[in-house]
Amino acid sequence: xxxxxxxxxxxxxxxxxxxxxxxxxxxxxxxxxxxxxxxxxxxxxxxxxxxxxxxxxxxxxxxxxxxxxxxxxxxxxxxxxxxxxxxxxxxxxxxxxxxxxxxxxxxxxxxxxxxxxxxxxxxxxxxxxxxxxxxxxxxxxxxxxxxxxxxxxxxxxxxxxxxxxxxxxxxxxxxxxxxxxxxxxxxxxxxxxxxxxxxxxxxxxxxxxxxxxxxxxxxxxxxxxxxxxxxxxxxxxxxxxxxxxxxxxxxxxxxxxxxxxxxxxxxxxxxxxxxxxxxxxxxxxxxxxxxxxxxxxxxxxxxxxxxxxxxxxxxxxxxxxxxxxxxx
Amino acid sequence: xxxxxxxxxxxxxxxxxxxxxxxxxxxxxxxxxxxxxxxxxxxxxxxxxxxxxxxxxxxxxxxxxxxxxxxxxxxxxxxxxxxxxxxxxxxxxxxxxxxxxxxxxxxxxxxxxxxxxxxxxxxxxxxxxxxxxxxxxxxxxxxxxxxxxxxxxxxxxxxxxxxxxxxxxxxxxxxxxxxxxxxxxxxxxxxxxxxxxxxxxxxxxxxxxxxxxxxxxxxxxxxxxxxxxxxxxxxxxxxxxxxxxxxxxxxxxxxxxxxxxxxxxxx
Numbered sequence: 129x130x131x132x133x134x135x136x137x138x139x140x141x142x143x144x145x146x147x148x149x150x151x152x153x154x155x156x157x158x159x160x161x162x163x164x165x166x167x168x169x170x171x172x173x174x175x176x177x178x179x180x181x182x183x184x185x186x187x188x189x190x191x192x193x194x195x196x197x198x199x200x201x202x203x204x205x206x207x208x209x210x211x212x213x214x215x216x217x218x219x220x221x222x223x224x225x226x227x228x229x230x231x232x233x234x235x236x237x238x239x240x241x242x243x244x245x246x247x248x249x250x251x252x253x254x255x256x257x258x259x260x261x262x263x264x265x266x267x268x269x270x271x272x273x274x275x276x277x278x279x280x281x282x283x284x285x286x287x288x289x290x291x292x293x294x295x296x297x298x299x300x301x302x303x304x305x306x307x308x309x310x311x312x313x314x315x316x317x318x319x320x321x322x323x324x325x326x327x328x329x330x331x332x333x334x335x336x337x338x339x340x341x342x343x344x345x346x347x348x349x350x351x352x353x354x355x356x357x358x359x360x361x362x363x364x365x366x367x368x369x370x371x372x373x374x375x376x377x378x379x380x381x382x383x384x385x386x387x388x389x390x391x392x393x394x395x396x397x398x399x400x401x402x403x404x405x406x407x408x409x410x411x412x413x414x415x416x417x418x419x420x421x422x423x424x425x426x427x428x429x430x431x432x433x434x435x436x437x438x439x440x441x442x443x444x445x446x447x448x449x450x451x452x453x454x455x456x
Numbered sequence: 457x458x459x460x461x462x463x464x465x466x467x468x469x470x471x472x473x474x475x476x477x478x479x480x481x482x483x484x485x486x487x488x489x490x491x492x493x494x495x496x497x498x499x500x501x502x503x504x505x506x507x508x509x510x511x512x513x514x515x516x517x518x519x520x521x522x523x524x525x526x527x528x529x530x531x532x533x534x535x536x537x538x539x540x541x542x543x544x545x546x547x548x549x550x551x552x553x554x555x556x557x558x559x560x561x562x563x564x565x566x567x568x569x570x571x572x573x574x575x576x577x578x579x580x581x582x583x584x585x586x587x588x589x590x591x592x593x594x595x596x597x598x599x600x601x602x603x604x605x606x607x608x609x610x611x612x613x614x615x616x617x618x619x620x621x622x623x624x625x626x627x628x629x630x631x632x633x634x635x636x637x638x639x640x641x642x643x644x645x646x647x648x649x650x651x652x653x654x655x656x657x658x659x660x661x662x663x664x665x666x667x668x669x670x671x672x673x674x675x676x677x678x679x680x681x682x683x684x685x686x687x688x689x690x691x692x693x694x695x696x697x698x699x700x701x702x703x704x705x706x707x708x709x710x711x712x713x714x715x716x717x718x719x720x721x722x723x
Contacts, residue, residue, distance in 0.1 A: 222557035253466035
């Protein structure tokens with residue numbers, strides 16, 4: 129099956145003016161400007177198959193949003209090849225734009241002073257959606273996101289989360305085949321985050337859409353993405369299953385247990401994450417997990433013992449720190 | 457074509473709905489706006505009276521007609537400004553527009569066209585009040601009325617195109633307000649906004665022929681108040697058409713280059 133998204137050696141470089149602080153440097157800057165070449169995206173390559181939901185991860189400034197902007201046709205690449213649904217995004221053909229959407233956490237496509245229903249009607253006209261199809265999609269999404277009570281209120285009177293849900297409805301009315309979601313849950317409370325995650329999963333299931341998602345909330349990634357792509361300083365660090373990422377980059381495991389009897393010196397078993405009352409949590413190197421577990425069970429009276437992989441946040445942090453060393 | 461018609465209808469409807477949310481704001485805006493022509497009118501009427509009842513062929517009644525029509529033409533001239541281009545790039549609004557399968561300029565033209573519908577409705581009572589106070593001499597023929605109607609919409613298109621071309625400078629450098637101010641000063645003098653062009657020196661009148669400003673402002677007013685012959689009316693419409701064609705070609709060329717410079721800084 130041909131890839132929906134295919135990029136090869138994709139790069140985006142910027143010339144950024146720079147100078148020291150102070151009046152003298154400012155005056156010198158008028159005579160001779162100094163520029164720095166910043167490689168926002170540095171020759172990354174990957175393919176995404178139809179219907180995949182892929183997490184696109186990286187710390188701030190890694191190049192995620194720049195990549196999404198190139199994939200959606202907002203930015204011209206400096207070099208490399210990009211193909212989305214067989215189109216070259218930078219040409220921004222109307223047929224291409226009708227089949228994709230880019231949702232950004234800070235995007236505002238709805239009219240602030242009017243109920244979202246009015247803005248939805250404009251979306252219908254922009255994408256030439258037949259009226260019956262439009263009404264069906266609109267009502268379906270309003271129902272899925274539980275927005276019935278809110279669509280008649282002016283957008284300015286909605287909360288951030290409610291507004292974000294409206295933005296998502298507006299962005300999907302034309303039923304795009306490819307969704308670029310750039311931190312869609314940014315700044316939302318956990319309930320709203322969960323609602324949006326469920327909606328994205330449902331949309332993907334119903335319409336077989338391909339989704340590329342960036343998020344700093346690992347719950348988003350864990351709930352939606354089997355595969356993740358990690359970039360740092362514009363370079364690709366990892367591309368594969370989320371479980372493989374954990375396996376590859378997690379150097380530690382967490383052992384939790386309830387200790388009966390006298391307190392011991394827990395540090396002899398590993399790093400003590402917490403020791404509150406009789407409940408103890410230790411962090412031990414992955415290769416020593418079996419040995420430490422055996423010692424605990426043999427030497428001490430412990431119960432409720434659990435061994436868990438490190439939290440995904442810790443793994444990602446570890447990936448980024450490894451990445452930093454690799455690219456600096 | 458049907459698609460564009462539907463889009464323009466929907467966008468104009470949205471603009472009308474938005475502007476009706478704040479009728480009082482629009483009224484205060486218009487009251488503020490008419491202060492400028494009233495000052496010009498009072499000053500030039502005084503000059504006309506001192507010179508025996510007319511200045512440059514304009515009687516106080518003709519001046520009143522000029523400046524009352526001025527208020528409508530001024531509203532029709534309002535388009536998305538270069539400052540707006542600065543704002544929309546900085547705030548990431550252009551990215552939203554670029555993601556849509558329709559050129560962002562259609563959004564500007566359609567939105568402000570809708571806004572004008574509201575403005576024209578609000579303008580009517582103000583124009584009636586000004587007419588009662590200043591007693592304009594205004595007796596347009598059917599032809600002059602028709603030319604005026606076409607000319608104010610063509611003027612709107614020319615101004616949208618010229619301001620957009622100016623606004624696109626923002627793709628190369630993000631702060632260009634000083635350049636805009638310079639061009640707006642030239643527009644003030646060469647358009648007939650400050651004073652009817654007939655009252656300006658001959659060389660200014662001749663110079664005004666070669667810039668778009670006169671065709672967006674002075675020409676529609678002069679067409680309605682009976683200052684032009686039939687052939688001058690059609691030459692004026694021809695000049696407006698030429699500026700629209702020339703501007704649209706220039707806009708298309710500049711856009712193709714400018715959009716490659718877009719760095720989507722604001723989101």
